[in-house]
Amino acid sequence: MEIMDxxxxxxxxxxxxxxxxxxxxxxxxxPERYVDGIYCSVGIHPWYINFDSLEQDLDKLKSLASKPGVLAIGECGLDRLINVSLDKQETIFKEQLNIAEKVQKPVITHCVKAFNDLIRIKKECKISVPLIVHGYNNNQQIMLELLKNGFYISFGKALLESRSNASKLISTLTTEKLFLETDDADVSIKTIFEKAAELKNMHVGRLREKVFLNFKQLFKI
Ligand SMILES: [Zn+2]
Structure with missing residues (x-):
C-alpha cells in the first residue's frame, strides 16, 4: 500500500x-498564452472575453485543442456577476463545449450563479465529455443536481475555511467524482489534499490514489 502511495x-x-x-x-x-511542453487547459474565461479578438481567439483555441499537452478545454463557462450578458456568454461557452466534444477532451468549467443554465446547456448540447466544475463552494442541493447530471466536482482553497460549503460538503462526495485544485490561491496542492483527507476522514495517500485514478480515467494518461 505504501508503495502505491x-x-x-x-x-x-x-x-x-x-x-x-x-x-x-x-x-x-x-489561447494567446499557450506554450508547448506543459500540461494545460486552454480556453476563454468569461471574465476575459474580448469581443474585438473573439473570432481569432476561438480559431486559435480550435487549432490548439488537439495538441497532446492540452489536456482540457477551459476554464470557460458562465458568470452572472459580470458585465457581459448571459446570452453572449452562453454562445461563447457553447462554442468551446463543441470544440471539447470534437477533440473528446474534458472541460474545466467556471460557473457563478448560473448552475441551472450550466445543466440545461449540457443537456441541450448533448455534451458527452466530462465537465468538471472547478472551485466548487455552493450548497448541497446544487452539488447533487450536478452529480445527477454527470458533472465532476473540484474543491480548492475554500476547504481551508472551516465554515465554507466546500468543507462541509466534501465528506458527502464520493471520491469517484472528486478533484482538487489550487486555482489562483497561494497555497500548495499538498495542503489542499491534507485538508481534504482530514475532512473525508481518510489517509492522504489513499486520496492521492483515488484522485490520480480519476485523472487517468478522464485524461487517458
Ligand atoms: Zn481559475
Whole structure:
C-alpha cells in the first residue's frame, strides 16, 4: 500500500501557477498564452472575453485543442456577476463545449450563479465529455443536481475555511467524482489534499490514489 502511495502524484486539476514537486498539474492558459511542453487547459474565461479578438481567439483555441499537452478545454463557462450578458456568454461557452466534444477532451468549467443554465446547456448540447466544475463552494442541493447530471466536482482553497460549503460538503462526495485544485490561491496542492483527507476522514495517500485514478480515467494518461 505504501508503495502505491508513493507512486500517485498530487493531482492539481486547475491552477494558474506552476508549482511542481510531487505534483501533476493542469496549468490554465488563454489561447494567446499557450506554450508547448506543459500540461494545460486552454480556453476563454468569461471574465476575459474580448469581443474585438473573439473570432481569432476561438480559431486559435480550435487549432490548439488537439495538441497532446492540452489536456482540457477551459476554464470557460458562465458568470452572472459580470458585465457581459448571459446570452453572449452562453454562445461563447457553447462554442468551446463543441470544440471539447470534437477533440473528446474534458472541460474545466467556471460557473457563478448560473448552475441551472450550466445543466440545461449540457443537456441541450448533448455534451458527452466530462465537465468538471472547478472551485466548487455552493450548497448541497446544487452539488447533487450536478452529480445527477454527470458533472465532476473540484474543491480548492475554500476547504481551508472551516465554515465554507466546500468543507462541509466534501465528506458527502464520493471520491469517484472528486478533484482538487489550487486555482489562483497561494497555497500548495499538498495542503489542499491534507485538508481534504482530514475532512473525508481518510489517509492522504489513499486520496492521492483515488484522485490520480480519476485523472487517468478522464485524461487517458
Ligand atoms: Zn481559475
Amino acid at each position: 508513493n507512486r500517485a502524484p498530487f493531482i492539481n486539476i486547475h491552477t494558474h501557477h506552476c508549482f511542481g514537486k510531487d505534483e501533476l498539474f493542469i496549468l490554465n492558459l488563454s
